Amino acid sequence: MRRKKIMVWVLAAGMFLMAGCSKKADKIEIVDETQTGSGEVEKVQDDFAQFREEEKWVDEIQGTYHGENAGISVKADILATESTQSMVVEVKRPALNEEYRKSVLKGAFGDADIYYHDIAHWTTEELQRELEIYESDEENNSMDPEYKKALRKYLKDSKDEYTKADVFDVDEYIASRNGIWYELSFGQEEGNLKVSFAILDTRKLKPKGLWEHASGTMIGGSSLEEGIENRCSFSAEEAKKEVVSFAEKMGIYNLTFKETQGLCFQPAYDEKNAEWEKKEFSGEVMAGYEFLLGTGINDEVLFGSKEQSFLQMAWVTEEGVVDFAIINPVEVERVTEHVPLLPLDKIKEAFLLELSENLDAHSSTKYGVFQFTSLKLDYLLQIKDSSGSEGTYLPVWVLKGDGIQIYVNAIDGTVIPEEDIR
Structure with a gap:
């Protein structure tokens, strides 16, 4: 498939993503994945609704955790966000x-x-009121003691205005x-x-x-x-x-x-x-x-x-x-629409491979059996550079279990490191 790139002037508010800069973006590059070289529209599996027919994923496999055998049980409810089509949205933060x-x-x-x-600039009245709230029921108050010290510290030099x-x-x-x-x-x-x-x-x-x-x-x-x-x-x-x-x-x-x-x-x-x-x-x-x-x-x-x-x-x-x-x-740079999604069987294979071969990377706690109870398709933001200034919103499958979350790209089946997800 050859992508047909279309440069459009984005004029309607509904066509924008949130831009967190002081100047509205003039141009956003729109790429339609369904356009062929002849201009015809090619049908692709880009609708999230196809996954809403699936109710449960049940599987049992063996993996290793720090060199020891580990049981892995998947009894996950399958959920898909309400989105009707898949997109990849490249942004600046x-x-x-x-x-x-x-x-x-x-x-x-x-x-x-x-x-x-900020607390250092609260007025005398605000600081006193906050202290009174704390001290009125100090035994049952969960306020951090260091916070109380800070209130008293700033009260000494506080102003009425x-x-x-x-x-x-x-x-x-x-x-x-x-x-x-x-x-x-x-x-x-x-x-x-x-x-x-x-x-x-x-x-x-x-x-x-x-x-x-x-x-x-x-x-x-x-x-x-x-x-x-x-x-x-x-x-x-x-x-x-x-x-x-x-x-x-x-x-x-x-x-x-x-x-x-x-x-x-x-x-x-x-x-x-x-x-x-x-x-x-x-x-x-x-x-x-x-x-x-x-x-x-x-x-x-x-x-x-x-x-x-x-x-x-x-x-x-x-x-x-x-x-x-x-x-x-964020400020939008580029939008790719109607991106084909992998079938659910391929997504399951990607998760099972990761669980069987790389469980150590996802958990710091040893369980008798690692249990996973939720599999959800949603849009998440993946950071592209070390500064965190660039990222991509894309469809991602999230498998959740005992203190573990594993992320798989819904488009190509690659595992995304948790630290790259925002």
Whole structure:
């Protein structure tokens, strides 16, 4: 098969992957694996649905573990992600540095003053409140003793007001938007960059009428089909546009939305405000939207990291976007579509060969019998270089067992080292 390369101008947001840089990519190279030299479309086994017909993989083999015989039992449920076609997506990953932080903060807060919000810059009130929480139930509190020492240390030189940021070398910041404070934080976890934006005073997630009343609590998402009136002035589609616009200002593109729910609140009974609550907020109140979303292209979600078992979220209320988080923001370089996948028998052979010949590389613990209970096909990010700045999202089979995870490329059957998977 000869690949037919097509250079396209990507104009629609749905055609982008999340880009974690300050400038949107102008061109993405699209390669279609089904195109032949004559221009005809060749049928390939690229649909994940073919594997959903398989329910269980049962096998028993003998291997060796540090020179000793080891039993290996596979009784694995077979799962495949909801994707409808296989793709290979080559990406670049941004470095977490001062320039990147400054760019994202500027996008989120515009010209507003930005302040440090790492523990060393917390206000006196914040430090005292945190200490009070710890000391109120110290016997049952799981707070790290070193954390308590740090709170006391910073309390000695703390200030009543926030410190304006001039050098962007820490990971937590706050700024005010429409009179409400928000925190924007950066982080690295197992080599994965995370960017999180959230309202600082969670009471103000509630509808404005409930801000001053402790009785109003958030109870999470609820189906828009349940007939509850949504008091948010945005429609669901308008709220999505708010999320996309907010993300793009931070240099983050290619949001793929998988689920939309109403953001709901439940006023509890409050004797002092019983009449007010009865009149204004009786029962469950829907006043915003909760979106489940992820890194994606062509409406296919590519998860942020191997440890992430849930989609990322964004919340929209009357105040606009009040909560947003991403893992592994990336810039797309090249997309190869309709990539043929190996049949399941070949994938099983690859796993069995690895288990029988190379078990030592995957476990530091000796078991009487090594047991494996899950086999799943999903998109994962494989790092291509030592710096971690380049990677590829591709379909990968993951076999899970007793403290062991083994990764096999669904396209060519090669085993991928765990340290290369993000």
